[in-house]
C-alpha cells in the first residue's frame with residue numbers, strides 16, 4: 001500500500017536505438033520526487049517503467065499499492081525524457097487511463113507536458129506540474145490526501161469549469177531547495193535488473209547520479225523547459241558521499257547526468273579532495289563544455305576518477321556555432337581535447353547536423369575538424385526544434401503535424417534544412433564509421449565498414465539531396481550584434497555549495 005504511486009513513461013524496449021546500446025539508467029528525477037514526498041511523511045512507491053513492462057506490470061502495481069494518487073514524474077535529468085518522444089507520450093497516456101479506472105487522481109510532470117499542458121490535461125491527467133516541481137508536488141499531494149483544497153500553486157495546471165488554467169501566478173514552479181534534498185530514493189526500485197543488463201551487455205555495472213541541475217548557457221536550440229537558465233549545485237562532500245555509497249553496493253562506473261559538469265572550477269577542486277578523502281573514487285563520465293576544461297579542472301577531474309568527458313562541439317564551422325549562440329571557439333575545443341588526451345581522459349564530441357545555414361562547405365568543415373581533433377567517440381544528432389527555444393520560434397512556421405520524434409533514432413528533420421533527413425543519416429553513418437575505424441585500428445581489431453564507400457555515397461547524393469528553399473537565419477542574435485558572454489568565473493564563484 002502507498003498513498004502515492006510515482007512512475008515515468010520512458011520504457012527502454014520501446015526505443016530500438018537504446019536497446020542496441022543497452023545502457024539503462026535509473027529514473028533519478030523520479031527518485032528525487034519520491035525523496036521529497038517521503039521527507040514530508042507521504043507513503044510512496046515507485047513503478048520503474050525503464051525495464052518493467054508499462055501495461056500489465058503497471059496494472060499489477062496499481063492493484064498492489066492501491067494509491068490515491070498516481071504521478072507520471074519524468075526523469076528531467078535524462079536526455080531521453082527531454083527529447084519528448086511520442087512513443088513515450090503514448091505510455092504516459094496509457095498509464096493515465098489505467099490509473100483513472102481505479103479512481104486515482106492522476107498527475108504528470110516533465111518536459112513534454114510542461115511544453116503543452118493542455119495536451120496532457122486532454123488525455124486524462126488531472127494536473128500538470130510545470131517547471132521544477134518537487135515542492136509543488138508535495139503541497140498538492142498533501143492537500144489531496146488531507147482532503148483540503150490546495151492553495152494557488154505556481155506551475156500547476158488543472159482543468160476547471162472555465163477551461164484549462166494555472167493555479168498560481170507563474171507558469172513554471174521553482175524549487176530553490178533542490179540541492180538540499182536528501183539522496184534519490186534508489187531503495188524504492190530494483191537495481192538488480194540494471195546490474196544484470198549492464199553486466200550482460202558491457203561486463204560492468206554503471207549507474208547514474210547528478211551533482212547539479214540546469215545550465216546557465218544559452219545555446220539557442222537547447223530546450224530547458226524545467227529549469228530555464230537556473231543552475232543548482234549540490235555540496236561537493238555530499239556528492240562524494242553518494243559516490244562512496246554506490247561504490248559500496250558494487251557499482252563500478254557512474255554517469256553524471258548533469259547538463260553541465262564542472263561549471264564551477266573551485267567546486268571540482270573540492271569534489272576531487274572529497275572523493276579522495278572518502279575513498280569514493282570510481283570511473284565516471286560527464287557532459288560539459290570545452291571552455292570549462294581549464295588545466296586545473298582537468299587535473300581535478302582526473303584525480304576524482306573521470307574517465308570520459310562529452311562536450312557539445314556541435315559543428316566544425318565557427319559560423320554555425322555563432323549562429324547557435326554557442327559562445328564557443330573551435331580553438332578552445334582543440335585545446336580541451338589535447339588537455340584531456342594528456343590527462344588520459346576520453347574526449348568525446350556531441351555533433352549536430354542540419355542547423356540552419358549549414359551547407360556542404362560547413363559539413364565538410366565539421367568532418368575536417370573531427371579528423372583533425374580525433375575525438376575518442378562522437379554522438380550525432382540532428383537539429384530538433386523544441387518549444388521554448390529561439391530556434392523553434394524561428395522555424396515554427398515551417399513545422400507540420402509532426403513536431404516530435406517518435407523514438408531516439410527518429411532524427412527526422414521537421415523544418416526546411418539544407419538537405420533531406422536521409423542525406424544527414426548518410427553523413428552521420430559515414431562519420432560514425434570513420435571514428436569507429438580509428439578505434440578499431442588503435443585496438444588492433446578488424447575494421448568492419450568500408451568508410452571510403454560511405455563517403456563516396458554521401459558525395460554522389462549531395463546535390464540531389466538539397467532542399468529547394470532551405471531556411472537560413474537572417475535575424476540571429478549574433479547578426480544583430482548581441483553576443484551572450486557569460487561571466488563564468490564570477491558565476492562560478494557565487495555558486496559554490
Ligand code: SF4
Pocket residue numbers: 215216217218219222259260289312
Ligand atoms: S551548454 Fe549544453 S546544456 Fe547548456 S545551453 Fe548549451 S547545449 Fe544546453
